[in-house]
Amino acid sequence: MTSVNQAVYVPNSTIYRFLSDASGNLPVVDAPSDANWRRWSMLHDGSDYRMYCFKGSTSDKIYQFGWDGRSYKYGHNSIPELTISSIPDDADTSSFSMLYGQSNYRFYFRQLGNPNQLYQFVWNQSARSYVYYCTLPVSGFPDDTDWSRWSMLNDGSDYRIYAFKLGSNSEFYQGAWNGREYQFGYKSIQVLTLENTPSNSNLASMSMLHDGGDYRFYMLTL
Helix, strand or coil: CCEEEEEEECCCCCEEEECCCHHHEEEEECCCCCEEEEEEEEEECCCCEEEEEEECCCCCEEEEEEECCCCEEECCCCCCEEEEECCCCCEEEEEEEEEEECCEEEEEEEECCEEEEEEEEEEECCCCEEEEEEEEEEECCCCCEEEEEEEEEECCCCEEEEEEECCCCCEEEEEEECCCCEEECCCCCCEEEEECCCCCECCCCCEEEECCCCEEEEEEEC
16 A cells, blocks of 8 residues: 655754654555556645645646545545646656645646756646646755755745755755745755654655644655
């Protein structure tokens, strides 16, 4: 069964610590057989914790899961399948991130070969799709940033972006939106560290969210 390991930020520190109680591992249930867990993300929309993954090898369809109090269940309080439209030709669809902010669900790809540009899509209810909206620049991240492992969140005050340090499975970098671009270290602890990472964690990807109380970090299990 697919599941995620959960860590929580330790206030006034640089540490995200994986939880050792029952909330440390969260099951994912009823996923379609072609759910692509190499490409996944999570968010909190002020009411619900949500999880997403791509449908098979597609680049424009994602599955949606909702937390039902026991598990992330496919289609729970969710539109089960969502579409991304007007994708730029040079979008890197090998990974994505999502967040909720200013009453909008937001979806992000990076530009292929250029980690310094994001493509932002916004949920359009009438179109029933995430529609391409704009490009957003990223600046100042170290040369050893591993952009294959990245995530974004909105904490109610700031939009934030994170990515691992290349070659490390414990250290990751942080930046935030400064009104013009996502800037490394802006209103951020520049380097954060994972602690007590479970041995069954899949280190190839990450996801993060803020639920109004805590910053949370997730890895799929192997």
